[in-house]
Amino acid sequence: MTQNRPWIPYLLILPSVAFLALLFVVPLVQTIWLAVSDNGVPSLANAERMVTDINFTRSVKNTFLLTIVVVPVQIAIALAMGTMVAKVGRGRETILWIWTIPLGISDLAAGLVWLSILQNTGYFNSLLFSLGVIGRQASWLSYQTPVALFIAIAVAEIWRGTAIVMVIIVAGLNQVPKEFKEAAEIFGAGPWTRFWRITLPLIRPALQSALILRTVLAFEVFAVVYALGGRNFPVLVGEAYNWQNQNQNYSVAAAYAVLIMIISLAATLIYLKALKVDPERLP
Amino acid sequence: MANIVIDRIRKSFGAFQALKEVSLTINDGEFVSLLGPSGCGKTTLLRIIAGLETSTSGDVRIGDRSIIGLVPKDRGLAMVFQNYAVFPHMTVYENVAFGLRMQKADDARVKAQVEKAAGLLHIEPYLDRYPNKLSGGQRQRVAVARALAVEPKVLLMDEPLSNLDALLRLEMRTELKTVLQSAGTTTIYVTHDQTEAMGLSDRIAVMHNGVVEQIGHPVEIYNHPATRFVGGFIGNPPMNFIKVPVSNGQVAAGAEQLATPKDVGNEIVLGLRGEAVELAPLPQGLEMKVRVAEPMGSHLLLTGSIHDQPVRVILPASETVKSGDTIGLKLDSKRITWLSPESGKSFPAVLA
Known part of the structure; x- marks a missing residue:
């Protein structure tokens, strides 16, 4: 039928393309222009103002540090969860359902949950107090305890963001026929060898997707940090937010936005290159 | 000596009895088929011998050594799977070498064994390729070569030809027989295809509802079925x-x-x-x-x-x-x- 009317597929796709073009490409172009212009003239003044700001270096450092710590831990936990749940027969769906609950919670809400645990009058201090570990309220989230603050944010991010990695990894593991592992077992591979030499290479595409998605999201970290640390722990998106709302300087905020985009694109390209998936070597 | 004694093996899945006291003796160097319709327990029995499945009770001995408690790699056997299970991320060479690598064999031995097995199965031209570039028949050759490369005492085959088209199946059947005869490996071969079983086997064990109905030479089973089921299952018409x-x-x-x-x-x-x-x-x-x-x-x-x-x-x-x-x-x-x-x-x- 569509052979007679070849324009039909295009017609059906048109609304989504128009929608994305209007609400994504146009703002994108505007943002880039905003970042690299000054009073309608191309200029690097905004970038200069961004990098000379007192919080810039700290926010770049914090964001990268958080990403470097959080993403590998999330991948490792997701792999462990996926491998464990694969061994479960009955109740598998329920376990997966419970594990994915953090997916349904907004990042700000997740941040507030951890705030209620870790603030001075929070559950964590109550527990430590009742166990006799501390004599009075301890502070974990202040600028005086940067390590504890960093750990708190990392833990909250890991709790909140591992589920999506796990979903992708479980989907990848499901694609690997069990005969591969059985064959490896018969020919003498132990559990670790099977994991490193058979399973991991075979879920490479899923691993790649999970890494890209999770890394891009990690560079965009904001609400959890904002809820737990406020400005004690500056990150890139937080700085963009401050320039936009508190300083009312949209141009420097745009410069931050463009910087985050460039970092994300670079990370994606690095992953695509480093974890090149050869379709010839897939099941 | 790699004779296999299957001694009163039982397997239950809940209330369902997949295997009801199966006993079989397979002599050294013999080729025995487990033949039966789907659900008769033949694959379950093979997987119990391989160590991929546990039995509810009973014992399996290879050359007078009980293997029932051992992990698969300590049983001294190799297996060919129905869907080949050739590793897609390794070259044909590395696939055939896999078992030897796991045994930490030195490179010279790996090379010699891979070349020998590849020669037997005529896959030398593909050693550098990845399995996805091969046809089903070629992949099955790789799977058989991988199994023979470790010179197993016992070779287990689970419907190895059933994913091939009819013409290729006939060709591979003849070739398997030649290769296995020269290797002299004790072989257990699971199939639902009676012509495969008749053509390849020294003896056939016909299975039905978790029991061995008859074991014997193909012609003996054909001419003198022990039960009505065997007579009805074997032969066309x-x-x-x-x-x-x-x-x-x-x-x-x-x-x-x-x-x-x-x-x-x-x-x-x-x-x-x-x-x-x-x-x-x-x-x-x-x-x-x-x-x-x-x-x-x-x-x-x-x-x-x-x-x-x-x-x-x-x-x-x-x-x-x-x-x-x-x-x-x-x-x-x-x-x-x-x-x-x-x-x-x-x-x-x-x-x-």
């Missing part, structure tokens, strides 16, 4: 079963009187292979009403009834019988199997 009255230890087949085994009741089941007949004039021959006659080129297939019971017989292609004819048949008394109507088991062959 399957064996005919005709319930006939017995008088004075004899059954009338037209003018001819056939001696039955001793001590049978008033009725007996006559098991008749479709080709164990020849055309005879009536009324000397046993009367058969032909419903459909199908000339197959190599032979003539007749479907109809004897004593109002459905039968299929095969006559030489040169005979001219048409649909609707009534014909007389002379039965080859040496090739008749007598079965009990109650138990479905056959009586020992009557010596003429």
